[in-house]
Each structure stands twice: as structure tokens, then as C-alpha cells.
Amino acid sequence: MARSRRPGPVLIDLPSDVLAAKTSKKIPEEVTRRGYQGKAAINSKSLKKAAAIINQAKRPLIYAGGGIIMSEATDDLRAVAEKGSLPVTHTLMGVGVMDSASPLSVGMLGMYGAWYANQAVHDCDCLIAIGVRFDDRVTGKLDAFAPNARVIHVDIDPSSIRKVVNVEMPIVGDAGDALKALLPLIEPGDRSEWLGEIKSWKEKKPLPRPQRDQLVPHEIMEAIAAVAGSHPVVASDVGLSQMWTANYLPFPGPRQYLTSGGLGTMGYALPAAMGAAFGHPGDPVFAINGDGAFQMNIQELATCSFYNLPVKTIVLNNGKLGMVRQFQKVFLKERYASTCIGKHVDFCMVAKGFGVEAIKVNTKEELAPALKRAMEIDGPVVVDVEIDPDCYSFPMVPPGKKSVEAIFSPEEWEG
């Protein structure tokens, strides 16, 4: 199950009395299970109909997710997008399906996504969903999601199709198989007007890049990108740090951004980065942590130290459980509860206690030299960066609102 075409972690929970019991039953060679059964052949009729819908569309948009990355189909997606001049928005799990610098990339959609990506979903006349699940963090208010679009949904798991939204053209199958079969059917179209409109939205309401006295997230992402080399692997934790990494750090390709996605497991970044460091020796590997999430697996610094794993841990230190605090600030009238964790932990001292080198960054001027030094060190490093504690992840779609009703500041929320 873990290694089949929709791979991922599987929890097998066996009670200890079962483990200790004896059995004379023969263990079957093959097992069948309910639900998803593996790879299905693509229905060519459905595919032709889907291609016809796409070719007719004036304002098509691909909504691409992690299924494309699991299917190793990034090149197939890019070929289809380029042939049809089809812009692509992606989910959190789909970071890297397009080169974020590509003119066809519309960035991440959803609750913490770019305003222009949500606007493109709202205004498209054809939504081509591939390897995605219409998660509530993506759709916002469901009946206002892609209201003008004919929807095509490609997914390997039939139970995912029409689970959340009604689609006109379902295609059950592997994303790579579907995209390969779709490529010859896609006609090169002139979509310059639509692409121009998306470009103007990007200029009208870009991702915010505030200038403050203290360091702010996009400056840190830019500084990391400047030292990261051509093929970095970045694991992010859960919280604002995760959204800032997904939105501001450029990702040219797949499997360079590791995140726990919908599971939301704080503490994920460091062990995930350690796995990447073992699996990709030679590639620069970063763990980008919030100060809260870092403490959930901080003991793994011992493993980093033991193996001299070259994981560069960047702590975005705001003294807060920032993402939860953002809710308390915006929606709960600043009634803060249990989200101010303060500055009681000296992460540099903790890291050194584990035998890991550490650098403290307090000011803008200290950031670039600290990252340069971190890259020069042959082994694990913790860089503890003080950031403006009043930075949040905007734009944000308030729960229950339409995805085009994103707010750019707490003041925009009227309750």
C-alpha cells in the first residue's frame, strides 16, 4: 500500500496480544482491500471529450497537485501546459510542478495562496484538476469555487472524484498516463488575452513584501535562495513558516519542497530534512522551522550531530505559535491564548549542547553572512533568526468566505 501508485505513510496498528499470539493460519500470498485498487487504464473517450473542452476554452486553468509529483509526471504537465498555453496554479503539495519562475505559473491557490491564483480560479472557464482533492483549504466557500468553469478531474482514486465538487469530465487514472495521452490532443491556442489578464492581476495584488525595521519573511527566503545553489531541498514545518516558504521561496522543480501538507504535523521539517540529506548527498538541504514546531523534534539534532548530516536549520523566531495567533488576532478580537511562547529558549545554546554549530541573527545585516557561514560549515547548523513578531501570512481567505474575498491585513476583516 505504501509503495503503490498513491504512495504514502500507512499506519498499521496491531495490538500487542495479537503480536504475541500464535497462529496456524496460512498467510495469503495476495491480499485484496476495499477502495482504491491501483492503476486503471485511461478511458480514451473521456480523454477526447476533456481535450475538446480544453481546446474550446478561452480561459482555461490547470489546478495541479501532489499527485503529479507522485506520478513523476512534472515534465508531462509542463509539456501540456506549454503546448496549450495553459496557466497552472498549484496546491501546497504541488509546489514545484511548474518552475515558479515560468510565465505560465500562477503560484499557489487557496486559503494562504496568492490572491491572483484564486482570482484565476474564479474567472476561468475551464478548470483542469490533476492529482488534487479539492481540499477545503483550497476551495474556501464551496459553491463559490470556480463558479464559471467546466471542470475536468484526473485522479487515480475513483473515490476522490465527485467527492467534493461535481465535475463534468472525470478521468480515472494515473496523472502521467493521462497527461501523456492528452498531449497530442491539445491544440496550441492563442491564450494571450487570458495570460495577460492573469499577469495584470499579479501586478495589481502581488504577494506582500513589507519593509520593516526587523527582518521579514520574504527577505529571509530571498537570502536563502541566494545561497541555496541550483538544487536545494527544503523541508518546511507547519505554520506561518510553511506558508512563507511555499509562497516566497522559488522552486524550479518537484521534490524540492517537502511538507506534511494536510496532516499539519508540527515537528516534520527536521526529520524530513534529515531524510533528504541521507537520500540526496551533495544537495544543500534546509529545514525551515517555526520556533514552536522546531521544539517538537529538536532532539533530532543529536542524530544530525551523530551522522554529521549537513542539514541547515533555519528557525524563523517570532516567539509565537504564529499561525494560530493570526486567527486570534484577526478573528478573535486579539484574545490571545497560549500562543505567545516568548523567547525563553536559547536555540543556539541548545544546538551547541547537541554538538551542532549555531548562529544567531538579530538584524538584516547579519543574515547574509550567517547563511554564507552556514553553507561553509561541513555539517549541521542551526541559524536562529529573529523576525518581526507582527508578520503574518497574507493574503488569507477567511474560513467560510469565497476564495476571492481574501484579506491582506487584520483591519480588512469586518467579522
Ligand SMILES: Cc1ncc(C[n+]2csc(CCOP(=O)(O)OP(=O)(O)O)c2C)c(N)n1
Ligand atoms: C503537533 C501539532 N500541534 C498543534 C498544531 C496546530 N498548529 C498549527 S500551526 C501552529 C503554530 C506553529 O508555530 P511555529 O512553529 O512557531 O510557527 P509560526 O506559525 O510561528 O511560523 C500550531 C500550534 C499542529 N499543526 N500540530
Ligand SMILES: [Mg+2]
Ligand atoms: Mg513561531
